[in-house]
Amino acid sequence: MAIAARTPFPFTAIVGQAEMKQALLLAAVEPRLGGVMVFGDRGTGKSTAVRALAGLLPPMKVVPGCRYKCAPDDRSPCIEGCRERAGKHVEESAVPFVDLPLGATEDRVVGSLDLERALATGEKRFEP
Structure with a gap:
């Protein structure tokens, strides 16, 4: 028996x-809002509502293999130079849900210095 992909409420x-x-809904259509902080008592449907909305959004176009999910048409440089390696290739990815x-x-949210590598080799490297 195959297990079906879990669909959001x-x-x-x-x-x-x-x-x-x-x-x-406003945050989904107006990027200048920057986001929404949802808070409330346990069991009021906060996570369910956000997951449900994320399930409605169209997939994002991303550079294949980029762990930062860089958009192919974004002109800001990526730390890993993913756009240069990928060329014109594009893949689709679901909109992430961050809890x-x-x-x-x-x-813990954006990353920090890779302490293990810094101590072992002396190399300063960002770890997302």
């Missing part, structure tokens, strides 16, 4: 939480 089936749903714990620190 339908966004349109979420009852109540009108302000949260409106904020999520941060309450005490998440900046180094």
